[in-house]
Amino acid sequence: MSAKVLLVEDELEIANLVELYLKNEGFIVEKCSNGLDAKEKIESESFDIALLDIMLPGLDGLQLLSLIREKDNYPVIMLTAKDDEIDKITGLSFGADDYITKPFKPLEVVARVKAQLRRFNQYNKNKESETLILATKGLEMNIEKRLVMLNEEIIELTPKEFSILQLLLENKGIALDSEAIFESVWGEKYYTASNNTIMVHIRHLREKMSDAVEKPKYIKTVWGVGYKID
Numbered sequence: 001m002s003a004k005v006l007l008v009e010d011e012l013e014i015a016n017l018v019e020l021y022l023k024n025e026g027f028i029v030e031k032c033s034n035g036l037d038a039k040e041k042i043e044s045e046s047f048d049i050a051l052l053d054i055m056l057p058g059l060d061g062l063q064l065l066s067l068i069r070e071k072d073n074y075p076v077i078m079l080t081a082k083d084d085e086i087d088k089i090t091g092l093s094f095g096a097d098d099y100i101t102k103p104f105k106p107l108e109v110v111a112r113v114k115a116q117l118r119r120f121n122q123y124n125k126n127k128e129s130e131t132l133i134l135a136t137k138g139l140e141m142n143i144e145k146r147l148v149m150l151n152e153e154i155i156e157l158t159p160k161e162f163s164i165l166q167l168l169l170e171n172k173g174i175a176l177d178s179e180a181i182f183e184s185v186w187g188e189k190y191y192t193a194s195n196n197t198i199m200v201h202i203r204h205l206r207e208k209m210s211d212a213v214e215k216p217k218y219i220k221t222v223w224g225v226g227y228k229i230d
Helices: 012-024 035-044 061-071 085-094 106-128 159-170 178-185 194-208
Strands: 004-008 028-032 049-053 076-080 098-101 133-136 139-142 147-150 219-222 226-229
Touching: 004 012, 004 035, 012 028, 012 106, 028 035, 035 061, 049 061, 049 106, 061 076, 061 085, 076 106, 098 106, 133 159, 139 159, 159 178, 159 194, 159 226, 178 194, 178 226, 194 219
Parallel strands: 004 028, 004 049, 049 076, 076 098
Antiparallel strands: 133 139, 139 147, 219 226
16 A cells, blocks of 8 residues: 655645655655644544645644654654754654755655655564563553553553653663663654653653652652653
């Protein structure tokens, strides 16, 4: 089955050209010219990969990226007119997989799309071969089904929350620092600002697990070191 691409680009000439090249390679392309239309498609349809311009009317590319990462972990490539390292770091901290700076050649976009899909599919293939079930104190994680249950109640987690919890369970009893967690889960270089990203995700995990910060049963803060699950 052909991969389905979400292409969000407000410059019509660029969007049409990229769409043409992708379709010539057999991809199915859903094209949007603004953030609000893209939001509807993200919430109602399934995709294999997304190409998001950063500067968009309605919602910008980073806001759309955040929406995607709340429910899906398929690859996202950001398209930007700014060759600015700050923009790249910001985007990657939201969970982008790659960047392409304008002006670009359509064939480069096609190559990047294929590369990201190969990496993603290979990663999921490896994951599918796993049949691990990780458990502790009434908390159970089925890696193969990507299902988490606490005291026999299902907990709905985002892909990043699931990955963080999996990492902590796989290293039960070992305190992992924010850098190790970030680089393992996001697969990117750790910066000081990345610590806030980890803290937010840990807080959300604790809230969903009703895990008290003062006396946590599951995710414990090891001051000066990081986090662990005993």
